Amino acid sequence: MDMQHFKKVIYDLAQQASFSVVEFYEPLSTPNFFVALIQQNGEEFAVLASINSDWAVASGFESSVCELDFIDNAKVVLVLRERHGIDVLSRDALNCPLEERPYINSIDVEYWKPQTLGEALFNWWD
Template identity: 25%
Template sequence: MKLPRGATGFNAPPGEEPDLGTFTTVCYHAARAIGATVTGVIKADVTPSFHTIDVAQAQHHIAVLRHTTVPLVAFARPRTSGDATITFIDRPDLAAAITNLTDAQILTAEQLGIPLPQADLSALGPHEHDQINYWKPNTVGELLFNFWD
């Protein structure tokens, strides 16, 4: 898996940061399409490297993670306040609904679990490699969806 420049949340190519409002609207439409509702939106600040849109469907709660600098999306179990552990999950129904409305790439739990040494980091900038050496993520998911500052 080749990771794009800006994957760490640092040194993104100019003009590629997503519009959270537009993506939130996508999530509202996608949630409705699968019989779910958006229950909250958490905008990233300095950290984490992703925005979170909370979606509820019956007894299931899903955190839709939208990377702040590159068009990548993942699904995770909701976290409690202050918890930096992310458990990635697959939601094919929600992935299909979002894919119909945006060009953002939905990553699977399997892709996010790829060990970092198996990923192609050649497109990342020097500052990003410095961040990787400092924070030492183990997987693609830990690199992409992080709490680095």
């Protein structure tokens, strides 16, 4: 995943679902994921993608606040699945206890002790 691909997917999502793109954030050392702030009917939410292509939706995003409130958004799920073959992780899956994934660094997990899959995939670790 790179920023160019992420933006292409997000702009297509916005066009298909009648959303407005407000702002993009690229992963740096922290946070470690791509973010697109989206506006729908005057309310903002965030579409997230990890560098390993895990996708999620959060109620918002602030780069200096190290926590996310994951939500489900049926339009985002539908458009990303149908047009891009992307499966968006559900709120329930992200809030479940951490399950192992081959690309989640076990040293980071041992040190930072994330409690949920969402905390492990979308984080502000250095």
